[in-house]
Amino acid sequence: MRHLLSSRDLDLDTAVRVLDVAEDMAEVATREVKKLPTLRGRTVVNLFFEDSTRTRISFEAAAKRLSADVINFSAKGSSVSKGESLKDTAQTLEAMGADAVVIRHSASGAPRVLADAGWIDAAVVNAGDGTHEHPTQALLDAFTIRKRLHGAASRGRDLDGVRVVIVGDILHSRVARSNAWLLTTLGAEVTFVAPPTLLPYGVRGWPVRVQHDLDAAIAEVPDAIMMLRIQAERMRAAYFPNAREYSRLWGLDDARLARLGADTMVLHPGPMNRGLEISAAAADSPRSTVREQVANGVSIRMAVLYLVLAGTETA
Amino acid sequence: MRHLLSSRDLDLDTAVRVLDVAEDMAEVATREVKKLPTLRGRTVVNLFFEDSTRTRISFEAAAKRLSADVINFSAKGSSVSKGESLKDTAQTLEAMGADAVVIRHSASGAPRVLADAGWIDAAVVNAGDGTHEHPTQALLDAFTIRKRLHGAASRGRDLDGVRVVIVGDILHSRVARSNAWLLTTLGAEVTFVAPPTLLPYGVRGWPVRVQHDLDAAIAEVPDAIMMLRIQAERMRAAYFPNAREYSRLWGLDDARLARLGADTMVLHPGPMNRGLEISAAAADSPRSTVREQVANGVSIRMAVLYLVLAGTETA
Amino acid sequence: MRHLLSSRDLDLDTAVRVLDVAEDMAEVATREVKKLPTLRGRTVVNLFFEDSTRTRISFEAAAKRLSADVINFSAKGSSVSKGESLKDTAQTLEAMGADAVVIRHSASGAPRVLADAGWIDAAVVNAGDGTHEHPTQALLDAFTIRKRLHGAASRGRDLDGVRVVIVGDILHSRVARSNAWLLTTLGAEVTFVAPPTLLPYGVRGWPVRVQHDLDAAIAEVPDAIMMLRIQAERMRAAYFPNAREYSRLWGLDDARLARLGADTMVLHPGPMNRGLEISAAAADSPRSTVREQVANGVSIRMAVLYLVLAGTETA
Numbered sequence: 001m002r003h004l005l006s007s008r009d010l011d012l013d014t015a016v017r018v019l020d021v022a023e024d025m026a027e028v029a030t031r032e033v034k035k036l037p038t039l040r041g042r043t044v045v046n047l048f049f050e051d052s053t054r055t056r057i058s059f060e061a062a063a064k065r066l067s068a069d070v071i072n073f074s075a076k077g078s079s080v081s082k083g084e085s086l087k088d089t090a091q092t093l094e095a096m097g098a099d100a101v102v103i104r105h106s107a108s109g110a111p112r113v114l115a116d117a118g119w120i121d122a123a124v125v126n127a128g129d130g131t132h133e134h135p136t137q138a139l140l141d142a143f144t145i146r147k148r149l150h151g152a153a154s155r156g157r158d159l160d161g162v163r164v165v166i167v168g169d170i171l172h173s174r175v176a177r178s179n180a181w182l183l184t185t186l187g188a189e190v191t192f193v194a195p196p197t198l199l200p201y202g203v204r205g206w207p208v209r210v211q212h213d214l215d216a217a218i219a220e221v222p223d224a225i226m227m228l229r230i231q232a233e234r235m236r237a238a239y240f241p242n243a244r245e246y247s248r249l250w251g252l253d254d255a256r257l258a259r260l261g262a263d264t265m266v267l268h269p270g271p272m273n274r275g276l277e278i279s280a281a282a283a284d285s286p287r288s289t290v291r292e293q294v295a296n297g298v299s300i301r302m303a304v305l306y307l308v309l310a311g312t313e314t315a
Numbered sequence: 316m317r318h319l320l321s322s323r324d325l326d327l328d329t330a331v332r333v334l335d336v337a338e339d340m341a342e343v344a345t346r347e348v349k350k351l352p353t354l355r356g357r358t359v360v361n362l363f364f365e366d367s368t369r370t371r372i373s374f375e376a377a378a379k380r381l382s383a384d385v386i387n388f389s390a391k392g393s394s395v396s397k398g399e400s401l402k403d404t405a406q407t408l409e410a411m412g413a414d415a416v417v418i419r420h421s422a423s424g425a426p427r428v429l430a431d432a433g434w435i436d437a438a439v440v441n442a443g444d445g446t447h448e449h450p451t452q453a454l455l456d457a458f459t460i461r462k463r464l465h466g467a468a469s470r471g472r473d474l475d476g477v478r479v480v481i482v483g484d485i486l487h488s489r490v491a492r493s494n495a496w497l498l499t500t501l502g503a504e505v506t507f508v509a510p511p512t513l514l515p516y517g518v519r520g521w522p523v524r525v526q527h528d529l530d531a532a533i534a535e536v537p538d539a540i541m542m543l544r545i546q547a548e549r550m551r552a553a554y555f556p557n558a559r560e561y562s563r564l565w566g567l568d569d570a571r572l573a574r575l576g577a578d579t580m581v582l583h584p585g586p587m588n589r590g591l592e593i594s595a596a597a598a599d600s601p602r603s604t605v606r607e608q609v610a611n612g613v614s615i616r617m618a619v620l621y622l623v624l625a626g627t628e629t630a
Numbered sequence: 631m632r633h634l635l636s637s638r639d640l641d642l643d644t645a646v647r648v649l650d651v652a653e654d655m656a657e658v659a660t661r662e663v664k665k666l667p668t669l670r671g672r673t674v675v676n677l678f679f680e681d682s683t684r685t686r687i688s689f690e691a692a693a694k695r696l697s698a699d700v701i702n703f704s705a706k707g708s709s710v711s712k713g714e715s716l717k718d719t720a721q722t723l724e725a726m727g728a729d730a731v732v733i734r735h736s737a738s739g740a741p742r743v744l745a746d747a748g749w750i751d752a753a754v755v756n757a758g759d760g761t762h763e764h765p766t767q768a769l770l771d772a773f774t775i776r777k778r779l780h781g782a783a784s785r786g787r788d789l790d791g792v793r794v795v796i797v798g799d800i801l802h803s804r805v806a807r808s809n810a811w812l813l814t815t816l817g818a819e820v821t822f823v824a825p826p827t828l829l830p831y832g833v834r835g836w837p838v839r840v841q842h843d844l845d846a847a848i849a850e851v852p853d854a855i856m857m858l859r860i861q862a863e864r865m866r867a868a869y870f871p872n873a874r875e876y877s878r879l880w881g882l883d884d885a886r887l888a889r890l891g892a893d894t895m896v897l898h899p900g901p902m903n904r905g906l907e908i909s910a911a912a913a914d915s916p917r918s919t920v921r922e923q924v925a926n927g928v929s930i931r932m933a934v935l936y937l938v939l940a941g942t943e944t945a
Contacts, residue, residue: 029412031356032356033355033356034356034357034358034412035355035356035384040663040665041661041662041663041664041665042664043664043691043694045687053388053389054407057360057386057388057408057411058411060386061358061384061386061411061412064358064384064386065384065412069665069691069694069695071687071690071691071694073683073687074683085904088900088901088902088904089901091920091921091924092684092900092901092921092924093687094921095921095922095923095924095925095927095928096687096688096691096924096925096927096928097659097664097691097695097925097928270403270407271403271404271407272403274400274403290403290406291406291407291409291410292410293410294406294407294410294411295410295411295412297410297411298410298411298412344727346671347671348670348671349671349672349673349727350670350671350699368703368704369722372675372701372703372723372726373726375701376673376699376701376726376727379673379699379701380699380727585718585722586718586719586722587718589715589718605721606721606722606724606725607725608725609721609722609725609726610725610726610727612725612726613725613726613727
């Protein structure tokens with residue numbers, strides 16, 4: 001794997017392979033010394049044009065567990081705010097010895113520009129670009145679903161026939177986009193549930209089913225339901241009446257939690273708005289995979305850094 | 316030691332043991348290669364909800380000297396400012412592989428909630444919570460006093476009969492609180508000297524003596540006098556008339572410096588307001604332990620991280 | 631080398647020696663594992679009172695490649711903004727175990743005060759002070775020129791007779807100052823080209839030639855031309871009419887680029903204002919050394935940290 005820009009780029013074999021390498025990486029976390037020497041002497045730069053402490057430290061933890069050196073480059077207070085172009089910034093980082101650039105950017109497509117423009121040789125990993133994609137999030141979600149379903153027998157499996165419902169602000173969600181592409185590549189059936197105001201134009205052309213009634217979606221007993229985070233700024237922008245109304249119609253409240261199928265798992269990309277898109281009981285129930293998702297995020301990011309930097313063999 | 320939340324939790328044996336392990340750690344700093352492999356593969360997260368560069372880098376230096384990986388998580392620009400709860404933040408950090416969480420929080424009691432709520436398995440170290448406690452500061456103060464008094468013969472000793480005067484803003488000081496408990500546990504006699512407006516309600520129930528006259532306290536020739544930092548915001552809040560007045564009544568100025576007993580040492584938790592609570596001459600005199608306190612701070616934090624993460628045997 | 635405060639302190643032999651050690655360091659970047667164990671157990675503190683992400687991460691990358699521990703201390707949100715003096719900050723850092731302090735400060739002369747006042751034993755490296763000096767920048771510029779001219783045969787050489795033109799805001803440029811001293815020490819002939827408003831008072835006493843006509847300077851076919859960055863705030867301060875006018879008179883535009891001598895190289899300390907002091911074509915042409923300068927910056931900083939911390943023998 002040369003870069004990781006979009007989950008749309010991943011074919012079935014590659015996607016399963018990333019998940020399998022992540023299984024190897026997850027085992028490292030169970031050891032007495034939780035480190036592999038694999039990337040010693042390599043430098044990973046976290047180039048974050050948007051704040052995202054959680055994603056940044058997940059990549060940082062992943063890189064350090066592989067013994068890479070990590071340099072955090074926040075766009076605040078940097079030359080970028082003095083008007084330096086993405087090109088100059090990237091070339092500067094590479095000239096300083098960056099072997100991989102993990103980029104978070106508010107502009108959709110920025111990671112692909114960085115990878116395709118021929119400015120740098122470093123591997124580029126998309127850590128979220130605008131409303132476009134967040135492929136490592138989709139990979140960790142797929143990994144989490146596969147592991148819940150198959151446990152120790154996960155290796156080599158895809159998600160053929162697994163039914164996943166994604167609920168909430170699809171319009172602004174790079175998580176929903178990346179998951180739609182990756183989960184369907186892995187064979188899953190994806191349903192979006194959202195108010196019409198929070199669905200993107202053109203969603204009917206996506207490989208997903210669209211529903212507006214969360215209760216009907218729950219009644220179909222999906223294998224997994226993923227609750228997206230509602231951003232405070234969306235509420236102010238009048239995409240829906242108010243928090244209580246949103247919660248009543250599109251939230252996983254305690255009543256809906258009680259009606260979920262016996263084995264339906266609940267995913268959330270975090271951070272959660274307890275009481276808004278998800279109730280505290282749902283967040284803390286055994287169905288919730290939130291903590292597994294975070295732990296799996298480190299394993300997936302180790303796998304991705306390993307694959308883009310250390311070649312194609314498994315650890 | 317499972318966590319370090321409060322110096323009130325430490326019994327005499329445990330307190331002496333932490334000081335003794337810190338003696339071992341101090342020796343590492345004298346070596347050619349100032350590193351121990353003890354915590355290799357362990358991850359220490361500095362979870363700072365308040366800015367405190369000095370305390371943060373002291374813990375960072377301590378963790379790195381033990382070969383741990385360090386991840387700095389500042390609450391600014393993080394999910395915390397997006398409304399994420401302490402619980403979710405802590406669980407996220409643990410899921411990412413944190414073995415110890417060093418927490419600084421403006422709310423008194425936050426570290427204990429984190430340790431006791433059953434949310435995480437990681438060790439919790441209190442790096443200052445509200446006006447409540449700052450136990451590693453008290454430990455480094457006790458270590459500094461013991462080392463000044465007994466030098467190479469410090470190991471195994473307590474502070475029985477040692478007389479310590481703590482001067483200044485007791486009301487808002489977690490340093491004063493943590494020292495009151497720890498020093499008296501170690502056998503020291505502690506006297507608070509402060510204007511009545513800067514003493515906490517209920518202080519008469521503490522194991523300390525209270526005085527209002529600094530000159531009288533100095534005339535009793537204590538072994539150590541600790542000058543607390545005056546925060547600029549206290550001056551604006553009218554707890555005392557003005558800086559000059561404070562300095563005249565409660566500051567360690569040059570006249571008082573000249574009247575100190577021949578062996579009375581002067582402590583200050585830093586950063587100092589030279590000319591306010593302490594004169595430049597006092598700050599720089601051979602009595603001053605300020606630089607030793609900083610160096611000892613790293614040794615104490617190495618000892619604490621070692622004890623909570625690597626078990627109960629000495630290094 | 632005890633400290634690196636000013637390129638004016640470097641005699642010819644020392645300057646050539648730093649460049650030669652940097653040649654050794656540059657080879658490390660070509661290895662499979664880009665790390666030397668040389669500074670393991672040493673702590674380098676980046677003490678930055680001004681934001682400068684590029685310089686900070688260049689030093690950070692250099693220190694990590696030598697296996698040192700790096701602690702970043704930004705003056706923002708630190709005790710410094712609470713009024714702590716440079717002295718107390720420096721002593722605190724040293725007490726925490728800093729072996730070298732890399733300091734960036736808005737006050738000209740701050741690094742020398744730090745080194746000469748006897749406050750600390752740590753090595754001090756000037757990473758830019760006010761409008762005074764930026765010696766590692768000058769060293770990397772000299773290194774870049776030498777390497778372009780002599781390639782693998784660079785070792786041991788000075789810049790005798792090499793002609794360098796430095797163009798732009800000399801008045802506010804520590805880069806121009808440091809280069810003027812270092813390049814002339816190395817035997818180069820330096821010409822400043824600038825509008826009269828952007829030349830410092832007293833420049834006629836410097837070991838440089840001053841010209842006001844960029845086209846005339848170009849017609850003399852220098853070996854290297856260095857375009858300084860124009861700061862947006864200078865434009866607002868009316869040092870010159872406007873950006874278009876500046877570019878027309880003092881910028882390396884495409885017309886001037888076409889008139890450069892066949893072997894004239896183009897340097898820029900970065901970040902570039904494309905279209906202002908340098909055209910995009912000039913920035914990206916094979917003459918441009920901008921990326922080499924950044925890569926060489928890490929080698930130079932490795933050499934400097936090595937020389938101040940590990941003695942005088944080559945790696």
